[in-house]
Amino acid sequence: MSADFGGVRDVVTQDAIDAYAELSGDFNPLHVDPRAAAASEFGGIIAHGPIALQAFFRAATGRLGVEALPAGTAVKVTYRAPTRPGDTIGCELRQEDGTELLAECVKQDGTVVVSVRATLPGA
Amino acid sequence: MSDTPVLSNVTYDELVTGARMGPYAEHVSAAAAAQLAGAIGEPVAVSDAPPAVFPVLFLKGLRRAMGGIPPGSVLAKQELEFHAVLPVDSDVAITVWVGDKQVRRERPFVTIEFDVRSAQDKQVVTGRKVIVWPTGPGQEAAA
Numbered sequence: 001m002s003a004d005f006g007g008v009r010d011v012v013t014q015d016a017i018d019a020y021a022e023l024s025g026d027f028n029p030l031h032v033d034p035r036a037a038a039a040s041e042f043g044g045i046i047a048h049g050p051i052a053l054q055a056f057f058r059a060a061t062g063r064l065g066v067e068a069l070p071a072g073t074a075v076k077v078t079y080r081a082p083t084r085p086g087d088t089i090g091c092e093l094r095q096e097d098g099t100e101l102l103a104e105c106v107k108q109d110g111t112v113v114v115s116v117r118a119t120l121p122g123a
Numbered sequence: 124m125s126d127t128p129v130l131s132n133v134t135y136d137e138l139v140t141g142a143r144m145g146p147y148a149e150h151v152s153a154a155a156a157a158q159l160a161g162a163i164g165e166p167v168a169v170s171d172a173p174p175a176v177f178p179v180l181f182l183k184g185l186r187r188a189m190g191g192i193p194p195g196s197v198l199a200k201q202e203l204e205f206h207a208v209l210p211v212d213s214d215v216a217i218t219v220w221v222g223d224k225q226v227r228r229e230r231p232f233v234t235i236e237f238d239v240r241s242a243q244d245k246q247v248v249t250g251r252k253v254i255v256w257p258t259g260p261g262q263e264a265a266a
Contacts, residue, residue: 009162010163
């Protein structure tokens with residue numbers, strides 16, 4: 001049995017990327033240096049991967065009605081495409097048999113940026 | 124972490140699998156947790172650390188273990204196992220090690236393992252990041 005639940009949306013800005021760099025200490029030039037990022041294979045600034053993952057975490061904790069994921073939860077994430085300043089990231093959850101949360105975080109043009117499979121305790 | 128350089132010059136060849144680095148002490152503040160609990164730019168006060176805190180702790184551990192963040196590195200995969208709930212305003216200890224390194228499809232992939240423990244030495248979160256390293260075998264780090 002599976003069920004679909006409402007998702008969440010996040011708008012990624014350069015200010016948000018800069019704030020994440022301050023918070024995490026990750027000042028990789030791909031995230032904060034426009035000139036270096038432009039010369040990279042990405043052709044411009046990309047966000048830290050976990051910024052796109054934040055939409056999943058917010059959707060999952062909202063779905064479960066908790067602040068923290070419960071002990072025994074395991075989360076597997078594949079980063080499939082870069083997120084850039086100005087992108088809107090949407091994350092829709094699907095629950096399979098009450099034991100797994102599946103999600104794809106998608107940006108405004110339909111590109112999947114993050115795929116997630118979370119196994120809940122008791123699975 | 125202010126004494127840790129911003130960027131690392133550790134090359135793929137210099138990475139040694141299995142050698143434990145740390146533990147590195149970090150603090151999970153209520154303000155940081157709030158910033159990571161809500162929508163981007165919309166903090167929400169919480170009493171327990173939201174899951175988004177842990178990728179941040181992984182990055183802090185990576186920077187301290189590698190003497191900076193490898194410039195040009197790209198995150199490909201990430202896994203997290205949640206073992207216990209962590210209240211905000213807690214101290215944690217992060218141990219870091221290289222779990223695996225291999226070249227696939229001509230790209231150097233490095234798996235970095237993390238073990239985050241509470242001040243009481245209780246395992247809170249374990250996990251790993253698979254990173255496309257900015258240098259491959261036989262390559263020098265960028266100046």
